[in-house]
Amino acid sequence: MFHKEGSSLIVLFFLVITANVIILEVLLNNLSTIKLILQVLLLIFFVFILWFFRNPKRNIIKDPGIILSPADGKIVSIEKVNELEFFNDNRLKISIFLSPLNIHVNRYPVSGRILYSKYHKGKYLFAWHPKSSEKNERSTVVIENKKFGEVMYRQIAGAVARRIVNYAEVNSNVEQGDDSGFIKFGSRVDLFLSKDSELKVKVGDKVKGGITIIA
Numbered sequence: 001m002f003h004k005e006g007s008s009l010i011v012l013f014f015l016v017i018t019a020n021v022i023i024l025e026v027l028l029n030n031l032s033t034i035k036l037i038l039q040v041l042l043l044i045f046f047v048f049i050l051w052f053f054r055n056p057k058r059n060i061i062k063d064p065g066i067i068l069s070p071a072d073g074k075i076v077s078i079e080k081v082n083e084l085e086f087f088n089d090n091r092l093k094i095s096i097f098l099s100p101l102n103i104h105v106n107r108y109p110v111s112g113r114i115l116y117s118k119y120h121k122g123k124y125l126f127a128w129h130p131k132s133s134e135k136n137e138r139s140t141v142v143i144e145n146k147k148f149g150e151v152m153y154r155q156i157a158g159a160v161a162r163r164i165v166n167y168a169e170v171n172s173n174v175e176q177g178d179d180s181g182f183i184k185f186g187s188r189v190d191l192f193l194s195k196d197s198e199l200k201v202k203v204g205d206k207v208k209g210g211i212t213i214i215a
Contacts, residue, residue: 002053005165005182013049017042055105060177060210062111064146067197068177069212070109070153071189073098075205083192086116086142086152091192094199094214096207098187106189107210108143108168110151111176116142117168122157139166139181143174152192155183177210 002010021039028035060068077095098104122137137157142150155164165182168174183189197215201207207214 001055001057002050005053005184010049010053013046017046052100052104054103056103058177058208058210060107062176064111064176066213067109067148067151067191067193067215068107069096069201069207069209069214070180070191071096071098071106071207071209072102072104073189073207075201075203075207076188078199078201078203080195081192083152085118085140087150087192090195091152092195092197092199094191094193094201096189096191098183098189103209104183104187105179105209106153106155106181106183107177108174108180109153109176109191109214110143110145110148111174112143112145112151114141114168114170114172114174115144115150116140116152117166117170119164119166137164139164139168141166141168141180143168148197149194153180154190154192155181156188156190157183 020042024035024038028038073096075094076097077093079093080090081093083089083091083093117139119139120137122135139155140152141154142152145151155166157164163184165184167179167181174180191214193215199215200213205212
């Protein structure tokens, strides 16, 4: 099963790669080894595109007493920061790095009402760079939740990513674990919680969106 954000790219790459395989067949008819190597490389690239946009079905257990991971990836940082875009106070920031091999579907960490949703143009520093949360292309979303109050997550483009998809609309009600967006290729998601949150993860942990309990 593939994510809808990849549909047009999958079709485009299928057509381009098919055309190139045929062209190589005609042009390099007498150079079978070189032709085969190039055709195999094209097919490997297409398999990578399919792998990147995969969207396996998940059995997400919605629980109002927990905060779920908004993305697949690895916890690369947990720190207290002064969040200036919305809260203007100290928050606990959990940073999740998504490699190109991770599933890039983003999910709502809690249920609630969207209070804030804003896209920012920016740079394309590597996603693990400390300043990427403030300098890179990004989208910031705040959810008002009955138990946890205001929960913020931020989608951050990396050095390769050039498009962030954000489904959150202000005043809409969202369900924990549902698709909240997609980031194409390497990227990062930061989760901002109250500083007294009881975390269930540590730096270095691998997490799954909609499955792993963060707090």
